[in-house]
Amino acid sequence: MADDQQPERGPALDRPRPAPRLAFLASNAPDAQLAAKRLTRFYGAEPPETADVIVALGGDGFMLQTLHRFLGTEKPIYGMNRGSVGFLMNEFREDGLIERIVAAGRSVVHPLTMHATDIRGRTIEARAFNEVSLLRQSYQAAKLEIAIDDKIRLAELVADGVLVATPTGSTAYNFSVNGPILPLNAPLLALTPISAFRPRHWRGAILPDTARITIRVREPDKRPVAAVADHFEQRDTAEVVVGMEREVNLVMLHDPGHSLEERILNEQFGH
Incomplete structure (x- = not known):
């Protein structure tokens, strides 16, 4: 090599990684709006379409809205709690955000798909990351027939x-009505009754996440039922078919030691 020649640089690993480009989205809560303004001033901001990571500022409800908005993109979402419970969120701090995001662990979740048909024969498709629920609309209890993979299991x-x-x-909601807590990486779904009258001692079922669950409303005119997928509601429902859409991935980022797996485990021990 000639004296005036410079040695070639090593592989890309020798060079520092560029900082991820961030987009900040906030709920309507004043604390969330203020946080978005301050973080944008500190770190700059990209449009969501060109950002590497979406930073969601709000509570769990806003996190669910953000997951729905970026459904199918596999764009990582890093939530910081500017709401109340914040189970899906990381602790809010203004400092060190880039370092936290680079060090964060990834949780991959899949949505449920709900096909709900109303009493007029109209079918609506919606997705849910928490649960699909059927709820009575009137003072009368709902009467429901439940089939798993086209076999009636509860008449x-x-x-x-x-x-x-x-x-x-x-x-x-599942846990609040005494349903089981499922490990995040378990290929399972929880089927849980809400204030069951008959069968009086039925506590629900744990199903493989490949199951196709069909719930038919008996006497839908006399006993109207609403079908709800996260924030979407269809009233006067006649039948609902639910299954997990495993080919659709959504990525949530969590600080080390505060993964969804760890939080779900803590819930089972009352932490």
Whole structure:
């Protein structure tokens, strides 16, 4: 090599990684809006379409809205709690955000798909990351027939309703109605009754996440039922078919030691 020649640089690993480009999205809460303004001033901001990571500022409800907005993109979403519970969120801090995101672990979740047909024969498709639930609309209890993979397993459930929860959603509404908590990486769904009257001792079922769950409403005119997929609701429902859409991935980022797996495990021990 001649004296005036410079040695070639090593592989790309020798060079520092560029900082991820961030987009900040905030709920309507004043604390979230203020946080978005301050973080944008500190770190700059990209449009969501060209950002490497979406930073969601709000509570769990806003995180679910953000997951729905970026469904199918596989764009990582890093949430920081500017709401109330914040189970899906990381702790809010303004400092060291780039370093936290680079060090964050990834949780991959899949949505449920709900096909709901109303009493007029109209079918609507919606997706849910927590749960699909059927809820009575009137003072009368719902009467529901439940089939798994086209085989009737429960001819009549008389209850306020029933829900199908993902592992992510198993700590939310499902847990509040005494459903089981599912490990995040378990290929399972929880089928849980809501205030069951008959069968009086039925506590629900744990199903493989490949199951196709069909719930038919008996006497839908007399006992109207609403079908809900996260924030979407269809009223006067006649039938709902639910299954997990495993080919659709959504990526959530969590600080080391605060993964969804760890939080779900903590819930089971009352932390």
